[in-house]
Amino acid sequence: MNRWDKCKAVCFRSFKVDKIVKELCDWLKENDFDIESKSSLRLIQSENIFEGRCVLSNKNFEPNSTLIEFPHQFLINYRLSFKIQGLVEFFEWYNENYLKKNNLENHLKLSRLDALYLLILEQRFNPNSHLSKFIYSMPQSYDTPEYFDKVIIDNLPQYLKFDVEKRIDKFNLKFNFVKNLLAEFSKISTDKKVENLVENFNKENFRWVFCSVNSRCFHAKETEICDQDDIVLANKYFGVLNESDGELNRSINCNSMEEYEELNEKSEEIRNNLCCIIPYLDFLNHSNDSNAYAVFNESDKSYTLKSQEQSDFSETKLVNKDEQVYITYGHHDNKTLYIEYGFILEENIYDKITFNFRDLKKLIQTDENSEKFIWQCAIQKNLINDLSCNKQEGPSWSLLKLLDLIHIFNDDFKLLNSKQSKKSKNSNLELNFYDIQHFNFVKELFLRILNNFKKDFIGSLDRLNALSVNLKETYHFKMSKRLVELYLEIIELNINLANDEQRWAMLF
Structure with missing residues (x-):
């Protein structure tokens, strides 16, 4: 639910569908997923200028009903980068010439999330890109602090400014690290795709992919959506991802607040490495009063959008025809929504x-x-x-x-x-x-x-x-x-x- 709570007042009269939406649906159909024939959902340009695109329901759904199932092939995460020869060569070079030759215990390293950034950027500027129609359905800019005028940031209260600047510092550190690696690798690479990626790897483009992934991603366990060969390669290039390492129940062993904060950051880093992007579903808007939720279905390897389950403790939310489908991005306060997603809620029950x-x-x-x-x-x-x-x-x-x-x-x-x-x-x-x-x-x-x-x-x-x-x-x-x-x-x-x-x- 972008731009505060104003979207609640939206009335969908014309159900406008723009060119980008049509091309996205055509792309899904070209890849054997005719979402329009499923007839349960439609993606439109909202009449509310504060909201952008949104997902509507084409019919009524009872509680705990399946609205749509997105096949495994449309879950875009780091594993797809291993299908691009130039990126694989880059990861191999990084492993042999950087990872093995340096003590990186307390230094920056490439991660699974970085592989996803590089995948999206490579595909964005690749003239033969398989993902181009999906990538161009994404916004061209965002309302997160990476896009703020520095004057606004400088004049925020310290409570907000500290976390905003911390995020921007991490962004700049990561950008410079990856840029320098790519520049070194390009000296010995003859791959035209790598050359194209290096030429387009500037701060503006990295800012775009950084915000695209972090504000539009879903999460799924590595073992759920990656096969064993992918995991072996990921472990080789980026290290073993032990999800339990980030669990906060280990905080009892911390000896100081600094250690506790480091553990918090590690937990968040591990969660970020589980990012995947799902075309079409990434247009679902947020509400604390959501009527649907998205979850990975391990039995058929799909990401499933379902209406909320019936509850004895709260009013059951139905998904009605022609109404917008909302999920929750989490029980976030406004500072988190502001920094991570670029909007706030006027009446946020989780604000503090x-x-x-x-x-x-x-x-x-x-x-x-x-x-x-x-x-x-x-x-x-x-x-x-x-x-x-x-x-x-x-x-x-x-x-x-x-x-x-x-x-x-x-x-x-x-x-x-x-x-x-x-x-x-x-x-x-x-x-x-x-x-x-x-x-x-x-x-x-x-x-x-x-x-x-x-x-x-x-x-x-x-x-x-x-x-x-x-x-x-x-x-x-x-x-x-x-x-x-x-x-x-x-x-x-x-x-x-x-x-x-x-x-x-x-x-x-």
Whole structure:
């Protein structure tokens, strides 16, 4: 559901089908999948200018019904890059001349996701491309921060700016790494397709493929959609993909917040390596109130779009004729939607402000050892997973308890540096762990961090409002400003809650 919640008001009167949609459907038919004859769905250009293309249902579907099944051949992931001789030669060269000769434990390496980027780019500029009609059905640009004017990014509040800049830095690092590899390889390659790819491997084109894949992908396990030969090659070029390595249930073994954040990033990296793109289905829009979901069907190796299952706990969502089919991209807050997909939701039930290590570290006044113990305790007790506050419930219990722990350490700093053993300190915390003991001091810490955020967000709004008229007319500006306003609302509501003694006491 792009561009906030406005798409809910769309009325599909003309069911307009443009040339790109027609060519995409023709391409599917040429490859033995006549989606139009299936008659369950149709892809159209929405009349809502904020939404673009969308998928409509041609008939009514009961709960848990199959709308369409996309055959295995249309699941586009890294395995297809192994069918292009020039790319295989590049991967072989990389393996022999780079991977084996360098200690890459803590350095950039090619990944399965990079192979998918290179596949799409090679096919985009290959005059004999098998995927060209599908590739040209994709948008030519995106509304994610990679396409923002830098002036907008510079004037965001730190809460948004940090993650936006972190993503852009990763993008730039990956671009430069792959570009340099391709340039070295092109010196010894005689493959015309590789030469064509190298010539077109610039920042603009890489930005396009980076955003195309990351904002339009589905996920499926490697063992589900790749055969053993593909996996053997992938392991050779990119390393073994052990999905369990990224599971956050291993976080209990982390000794610091830095290790925990690295584990989070590793988990996300592994998930990204499971990306695949599915033509036609990549036009499905997002809603938190979705009426369908997509899942890989291992029995027949297809990606299946189904109507939501019947539920005793919530209103059953039917897929009705001529209505848009929505899936959910995940239970994301607006910051995630903004960075990953380039839209926000005006009424997002999952929206929240999540405080991180850097925000809360400022509240800790103890020595380094005590600080380390606070984070170890928080990690082991799973407090870190939800250090947030929202409009509906205010601060999470995990946040309140962590603030309580911080206060205990701050208040008892002298005691904790006495001859009392660490063992007795730990057991004391264990005994009181499930009780929040100092709710008035917790409130002080909570208000301190909220007021710091409020100051930063108000400053950001002032700076954004002072930008040029031309910038203020762009969608990127309007979305960014609205996001700052929505987060200010969350901050204000939580400040008011903390200052209301009766409501604050009810949290405990």
